[in-house]
Amino acid sequence: MEKFRDNGEKSQSINSNRVDTRKSSFIDADVVEYLRLTFKNEAEIYKLVNNLIKSPSNYYIRVNLTLTSVEDIILQLKDKFPSYIFTPSPIENMISIKIPANSHLILHHPIIYCDKFAAEAVRMGANLYIPGVTEIEGSFPAKTSVSVVMDPKKVPESFPFNLSHFHVANGIAQIASKEFPKKLNGIMVETIESRNKLPPYRQNSLYSDGFISDQHLYANLATKIFTEYIVKFYLQEKHDPIIFDTCSAPGHKTSAMAEWGYHLTKKKTGSGHWFPIKSIDRSKNRLLHLEHDISRLKLENIEIYICKLEKIEKKYPNFIGTGDFIFFDPPCSALGPRPKLYISKNKTELEDFARNQRRLLKLVDKLIHPGGYLMYNTCTFAIQENENIVAYALTKLNYRLIDISSFYPQLGNPGLIYQGISPQKNHYMRRFYPSDEDGQGYFIALLQKNET
Template sequence: MNEYNRLSNKYNYSPAIVSRLIEYFGEKRAENIIKELKTPSRVFAVRVNSLMISTDQVLEELEQSSIKATPHPTIEDAILLEVEGPFLVKGIGKKVIADKFACESVMQGSDLYSSGVIKLEKIKVSDPVVIEDKNGLIVAEGIAKMNSKSIMQRIKGVAVQTTNSIYKIPDLKNSHLYSRGMIYLQSLPAIIASKVLEPQPNEFVIDMCAAPGGKTTHIAQIMNNTGKILALDRSKKRLQKLRRNVKRLGIKNVISIRLDSRLLSKKYPCLEADRIIVDPPCTAIGVRPKLYDNSTDKEIISTSAYQRQFLKVAAKLLKPSGTIVYSTCTLTAEENESNIKYCLEELGLRLKDLSKTPGSPGLSSYLSDAKKTRRFHPDLHGTPAIFIASLTKD
């Protein structure tokens, strides 16, 4: 058995992913990256909404709730929280098999909702249960809050209350800090991506793939609710999430439109933006925890081509000397460095230097100026795998 297949079988990651990671980083480090991806970020970040509250005030409130948190040393609106674990989960109880996304939340301490259950043994309310993914990995134990019939009828609500999970992260979504719009749960590299855009007061900014609104609302915050941000997304459901976040966070300068932003230059040919952020759909291989991933070569290549359509439109809409920030949450060179090479060679854009920004340089074997881009590596930075590049045109 070759090394690609060994790692693929051991970790339930596709050969397409494993082969690329070995090519980029070598065999040993590729395995370490996959191990990290299968666990939550070691750095759990929270963005403070400076329009409503100061970082010091949030830290004080968290301390009063016995939640350990520290300010980021250089990013004034970022707070870092402690991720506890891994803990031993014995797996005592009747079996409940949940889908991938549900398991990735439950392993961090979230409750299991009925919508996330794939199948289960016959259970009644108050039965002890063990929650597993489809590959038999035990992620948590809990107590049934519904019987098996109600769960499979998809009665809305908590199916299993988690009592013991592999990892534990503070449940800030149920805090008043969250409900009153004082914080946004966002990865550290995603926070940095909005900073890299450097939006200025009273500018016109476009977020081409905006929902659920993390970067949109952060940009609005940096602009102190001035200027205009055009936030686009083709999904009605995702756009509704964005609008809820905009309202919750007290944002006043966002215009949200349901539109495939690849059509933006045709629909509004006279539009010009000072700054554009392109965070397109990607294979999301860098999201963590990711218990398994079946991405294929065909999906990786077709996704890269899809992303270029957004970049092509962004280049048309950008004012001279404006800035495009391109960011993905994936690891493949096709979706990252190769797409930036396309921007330089085909779209007349040039790279801005991010070498002093946190993170590591990109992959120089795919982009000669990769040192000007940033990669965040799970094994080095304790974060999701994120790629960031900043582009401009003359």
């Protein structure tokens, strides 16, 4: 008997005969169109978007340098996960983990179907949690061997259903099928083998005791550059700057900045300093992650504000015009992170991102005072959401670009030439592509509000 979570509709057969006739099987044509402004060459677009579907060869984790060292964590990781290769990364607080090549998985019945979010995490070795399950096949006791497959019913009709692509893992069901309809939370499948298996470091005490965190190399680079400027200000002015992290949840950048601030002041002065950071986001749920991380990572001096940027002026009028440093990481098309099972976004959705980024930037701009710094970053490589937004800040909001090209020059590429940005200054910005083995799409620009 089949068990259904929602409307009782039976999932379409996994032997779906949807046929792939396009150059890029798992990317909406609108996404390719959207990227035509960024790349002149169509072959390049297809190469990049097809890379997004593949696993990168390396994955990165951040080491909490306020508690430990990279060398010590590498030794411990090698001991706990001997079949993996861990190496220091170009940025001194990160470790790279070599991801094994795609494993070939043999399909087991019963199958547990899940949504895209769950499937992408399980593909990298995470367990499958009950909220991500959409349907289960047959009737089985706990501890049955099962396969985890992205639910064909949830894959947009425009994509072919390819079982070897959507079968993400095999594992052991943690509950009997008859328990499933009664449960809202907990583990449904413990993943044993997955397409691209990372070591299960999140289930390890190194993670729960706050020594390591999830973060990508380039997001970490943005926080490092930003904090270098914060520390410089502190050492020159001899007092704390006012720092806002806007659009901060789930708080990966707030926690990275706090760690960098403590580590860099300790390195430069002999004693670590916790900079005060006001971390603002509209999402209470997502901010719970930061709250948890503050205690897990043993961070200090972070204040959390659950507030829409639209309401800041009214709710916290004393914040207006005070910011010395503002980190701005708005919602974006997120085309950069990989691997993805597919990318389904239409023209209207894509075009809305830049509109919203401009609107939020105008709100964030109210927090800063002349001379203050604004770090803009996105995890996408579309020019509409990157150089276009920087040009808006330069031409309409009275900012200038700061040259960040000397930080880790071996990483990334200069920004693109764009109207409104002086052609001599495109290299002040940094952009990243999912072009090589472990690249992801990302963009970083540091701006300063002009005094007059």
